[in-house]
Every structure is written in C-alpha cells, then in structure tokens.
Amino acid sequence: MLDFTFLGTGTSTGVPVIGCDCEVCRSDDPRDHRLRASILVRTPHATILVDTSPDLRVQMLLAKPPRVDAVLFTHAHADHTAGLDELRRFNVMQAERIPVWATEATAGDLQRRFSYAFDHSISFFGGKPDLDLQLFDPTEPFTAAGVEIVPIPVLHGRLPIVGYRIGGLAYVTDVKSIPDSSRLLLDDAEVLIMTALRRKAHIAHMNLDDALAAIARHHPQRAFLTHLAHDMGRFADVAPLLPPNVQLATDGLVVSGVSVTRSMP
Numbered sequence: 468m469l470d471f472t473f474l475g476t477g478t479s480t481g482v483p484v485i486g487c488d489c490e491v492c493r494s495d496d497p498r499d500h501r502l503r504a505s506i507l508v509r510t511p512h513a514t515i516l517v518d519t520s521p522d523l524r525v526q527m528l529l530a531k532p533p534r535v536d537a538v539l540f541t542h543a544h545a546d547h548t549a550g551l552d553e554l555r556r557f558n559v560m561q562a563e564r565i566p567v568w569a570t571e572a573t574a575g576d577l578q579r580r581f582s583y584a585f586d587h588s589i590s591f592f593g594g595k596p597d598l599d600l601q602l603f604d605p606t607e608p609f610t611a612a613g614v615e616i617v618p619i620p621v622l623h624g625r626l627p628i629v630g631y632r633i634g635g636l637a638y639v640t641d642v643k644s645i646p647d648s649s650r651l652l653l654d655d656a657e658v659l660i661m662t663a664l665r666r667k668a669h670i671a672h673m674n675l676d677d678a679l680a681a682i683a684r685h686h687p688q689r690a691f692l693t694h695l696a697h698d699m700g701r702f703a704d705v706a707p708l709l710p711p712n713v714q715l716a717t718d719g720l721v722v723s724g725v726s727v728t729r730s731m732p
C-alpha cells in the first residue's frame with residue numbers, strides 16, 4: 468500500500484494572497500490556508516516528492532519525511548519548481564545524490580535555472596543541491612526509486628505537461644484538457660487528484676465544473692480538488708456543494724491505503 472500527503476493545495480500565489488483582503492484571504496479557518504501545490508508519496512520502500520514548490524522548506528518541516536528517494540516534476544512553472552534548492556538538506560541527510568525526473572522540455576528549463584544543482588564538478592557539502600537529472604518519455608512508464616511511474620500527458624492551456632499515475636493514485640495538477648490518448652490512464656483510480664482553480668473559467672486550468680466533469684468521466688473511488696485559488700471561495704462554503712466522493716484537498720491531509728500496483732482497467 469502507499470500513502471500520500473498534500474504538502475500544498477494552493478494555486479501559484481498561495482492562499483492567502485499577498486495584499487488581498489477578500490473573505491477567503493482573511494479566513495482564520497486553517498482549511499483556507501494553502502501553500503503551493505505538491506504531494507509526497509510513500510510506498511513501503513520509497514518516498515517520492517512530486518514538484519518542489521516555493522514553500523518546500525516549510526512543507527518539509529511540517530511533513531518531516533526522513534528522506535526523499537526521487538523527485539518527479541509535472542512542469543517547470545515557478546510554483547512547481549522554485550523550492551528546488553531546499554533539496555540540499557536531503558543530500559546532506561542521505562549523503563547521496565538524488566534523482567529528479569522530468570520530460571526533456573521541463574529538464575531544459577530546470578537546467579537553465581538551476582544549473583549549479585546538476586553540476587557534479589562542484590562539491591556540495593550542503594551548500595547546494597546535488598541532483599541527477601533523469602529524462603523520461605511522457606508516453607512510457609518508467610521506474611523511479613523502484614516504483615512504477617506512469618506519466619499522464621495533459622495540456623496546461625497549450626503547454627504539454629504531465630500528471631502521474633502511481634498504483635491506484637492519479638495526480639493531475641495544472642490541467643486544462645486531457646487528450647483522448649491519456650484517458651485510459653485516469654480510469655478507475657482509487658484516488659484521483661485534479662486541478663480546480665476556481666469557479667470562473669481560466670485559459671490554462673480546469674475550473675470547478677471542468678474538474679467535476681472530468682472526475683465523473685473517470686469514476687475514481689475518491690477524488691480531491693487541488694491547486695485552488697482564493698476565488699474558489701471558503702472551504703466551508705464550497706465543500707457542501709461537492710458530490711459525495713469528491714473533497715477539497717487541504718494542506719497536510721494524509722490519505723493512506725492506496726494500492727502500489729495499478730490494476731489495469
């Protein structure tokens with residue numbers, strides 16, 4: 468079995484938003500406070516981080532994983548990558564280089580922005596991350612830290628990005644549309660995590676209606692909505708509107724008992 472933790476469930480600004488005094492940003496309900504989107508997946512033998520949000524330091528202080536065996540990137544936008552430097556603590560704790568997995572396009576962006584993290588000629592001693600960049604073909608499964616990972620190609624507006632299927636879990640953030648060729652990979656998940664930015668339409672993200680329609684089409688046992696913006700509304704107001712198998716994700720929420728191997732539909 469695997470379990471996972473929502474390290475962050477907010478859109479790129481996080482919630483509250485700097486300088487905003489809307490009712491969500493002023494809310495004292497902790498379920499309305501959202502760090503940038505990321506999950507941490509634990510199998511019996513591996514801990515896998517999906518994305519390195521700008522809030523990674525705080526997220527790791529709260530979740531306290533003893534190690535990170537691999538990092539999977541969905542895409543290179545700053546809200547999914549800007550915390551990459553914080554991985555250096557895991558290099559020190561583990562005394563080893565850490566593999567990070569990305570498509571060729573995402574890897575190119577990571578190398579431009581964080582070239583020092585992938586330069587093995589510089590000794591690190593905790594002063595910089597020491598990462599092994601591993602490329603994968605988004606149309607083929609691969610193995611990271613001994614775990615089968617199935618990339619799910621989706622479109623973030625016009626940008627091709629990936630979600631991931633890990634056993635019974637499907638994580639699809641920052642998606643606007645799902646190509647037909649990816650639909651089978653989303654079917655019958657035990658847990659499906661989808662972007663739902665807000666109620667209004669957005670050019671690059673599913674809104675609430677889009678996400679609920681996608682969830683209904685893929686009939687997961689349970690679904691969670693993530694990458695939420697302040698204009699989605701307060702947790703307490705939105706949660707009662709959702710179908711019984713769909714929840715708003717919240718920071719720090721742990722979900723356990725998900726299959727590590729995928730039953731093929």
Ligand SMILES: [Zn+2]
Nearest residue numbers: 479544546641
């Ligand atoms: Zn994002």
Ligand SMILES: [Zn+2]
Nearest residue numbers: 487489492697
């Ligand atoms: Zn606000």
Ligand SMILES: [Zn+2]
Nearest residue numbers: 542544623641
């Ligand atoms: Zn994005």
